[in-house]
Amino acid sequence: xxxxxxxxxxxxxxxxxxxxxxxxxxxxxxxxxxxxxxxxxxxxxxxxxxxxxxxxxxxxxxxxxxxxxxxxxxxxxxxxxxxxxxxxxxxxxxxxxxxxxxxxxxxxxxxxxxxxxxxxxxxxxxxxxxxxxxxxxxxxxxxxxxxxxxxxxxxxxxxxxxxxxxxxxxxxxxxxxxxxxxxxxxxxxxxxxxxxxxxxxxxxxxxxxxxxxxxxxxxxxxxxxxxxxxxxxxxxxxxxxxxxxxxxxxxxxxxxxxxxxxxxxxxxxxxxxxxxxxxxxxxxxxxxxxxxxxxxxxxxxxxxxxxxxxxx
Numbered sequence: 001x002x003x004x005x006x007x008x009x010x011x012x013x014x015x016x017x018x019x020x021x022x023x024x025x026x027x028x029x030x031x032x033x034x035x036x037x038x039x040x041x042x043x044x045x046x047x048x049x050x051x052x053x054x055x056x057x058x059x060x061x062x063x064x065x066x067x068x069x070x071x072x073x074x075x076x077x078x079x080x081x082x083x084x085x086x087x088x089x090x091x092x093x094x095x096x097x098x099x100x101x102x103x104x105x106x107x108x109x110x111x112x113x114x115x116x117x118x119x120x121x122x123x124x125x126x127x128x129x130x131x132x133x134x135x136x137x138x139x140x141x142x143x144x145x146x147x148x149x150x151x152x153x154x155x156x157x158x159x160x161x162x163x164x165x166x167x168x169x170x171x172x173x174x175x176x177x178x179x180x181x182x183x184x185x186x187x188x189x190x191x192x193x194x195x196x197x198x199x200x201x202x203x204x205x206x207x208x209x210x211x212x213x214x215x216x217x218x219x220x221x222x223x224x225x226x227x228x229x230x231x232x233x234x235x236x237x238x239x240x241x242x243x244x245x246x247x248x249x250x251x252x253x254x255x256x257x258x259x260x261x262x263x264x265x266x267x268x269x270x271x272x273x274x275x276x277x278x279x280x281x282x283x284x285x286x287x288x289x290x291x292x293x294x295x296x297x298x299x300x301x302x303x304x305x306x307x308x309x310x311x312x
Contacts (some may be wrong), residue, residue, distance in 0.1 A: 004076065006040035007069035010048060011034055014066045027243070040065070064190070084257070093122035094285040097133035098146040100228060101250040102272060114289055121260050126128050129205055134158065137277065143286050148270045150209050150236055162278035166297040169270040172200075172251065172260045174237045174244045174247045179259070188265040193219035196242035198233045201226050206270070208301070210245045213268035231259055248304060272297070 012022040013033065023030045041048050048062035058066060067283075094114075098107045101171050103125065111123055128136065135147035138160070147163065171194070175182045183193055199221065200207030214221045224242040227233050228251035238257040246260070247270055254260060274290045276282055 002065065003040065004041050004072060006036045006043070007065060008206055009036040009071055010040055010062065011066050011073065013049065013056065014039065014062070018055055025278075029154070035171055046080075047148050053068055055142040057307070064252055074232045089118040089288055091123070092285055094144065094283060094289060095142045096125045096144045096289070097128040097136060098125060098143050099129055099133075099148070100127055101169075101206075102246050103127045103232065105249045106272075106293065107298060109300065110289065110293045112226045113296065114285075115245055115290050117292075118285065118288060121204045129203065131168055131205070131267050134161070134275065137161070137275070143276065144289055145275050147273045147275045148205060149273070150269050150271065151229045153260055158273075158275055160278065161275045163273040163275045164294065165274045167301045169272055170248045170262065171206075171268040171270065172211075172248055173263055174234060175261060176237055176240050176243075177257050177259055178240075179243070182259045182261070187261055188263050189217040189263055190215060190219065190269065192243055193217070195222070196224035198236045198242045198244035199223045199226050200228045204228050206245075206247060207269075209270070213245075213266055217266040290294040 006266050009026065009028075012025055013019060016025055017021045019033045019037075022028075022031050023033045026033070028036075037049055044061065044065060046061040046130060047059050050057045050059055050066055098109070107125060113127065114121070114123065126133075128145075128148035130145065133142060134147060136142045137145050140218065141258055146166075147158065148169075173187065173189075184191075198215075199210065211221065225236055227236070230246050231253070233244045233246060234255045236242060238255050249270075249272075251260060276286050276290065
């Protein structure tokens, strides 16, 4: 197989017209250039350069090698430019997934900031429950996913991944404005054992958290309606159909005819993580997005703490 570095030397000899001029251009000695050409001729099995008192001349075989060297070296230079662009976030792509409430709150802020900093990187985002997103990442279909854990649900299966904690997301009880317990000083989950509940669908991780928390408080919730849309859940609560537990990330818009309350005692909770492959190659864009998500999460938590008025 022909050595690409030696092909580059031959091309320089052809362009410069002599071994000495090629040596100067490459910062080689003339002897080193001669040795490189001799080694390339051994690899090719033919004479590539004819030497005479009048200088050097490429043989037909030498012309062939130089012609192909131009193509090979141009492609290698293009590959180097693309790699430099990826390392410098001047190209490439980042494939992400997030569960719905984070996809509607954290991710828009993070994507906007990422695009401001790195507009040449192609971004894509799909909505998926954490378990599904982690499965897609194991299959090589994603570069980054948002996942969650809780005391009731346990830790996600992140073997082979790096998980970076972003924020803790409180779960809040939504009540109709005129509910008898809406203004009680301290409310606990067990106070609502007899209530009708608005729940998420069975496959939703948040729904599993709520059910296990209710069971830990000594009752199985009586489900009146199911919806994974926090806006729809608020509507059912406002209409007096039942009560619901809503993650704070899902309260970017809160109806004025419901009350959100923090709970005491057995409370479902969520810890939100950015998860990415570890121990191998991953795009530079992944680490850049994780840094942005951490900053966005800090800003979000501070703003939500300041703006969301809860009766404790």
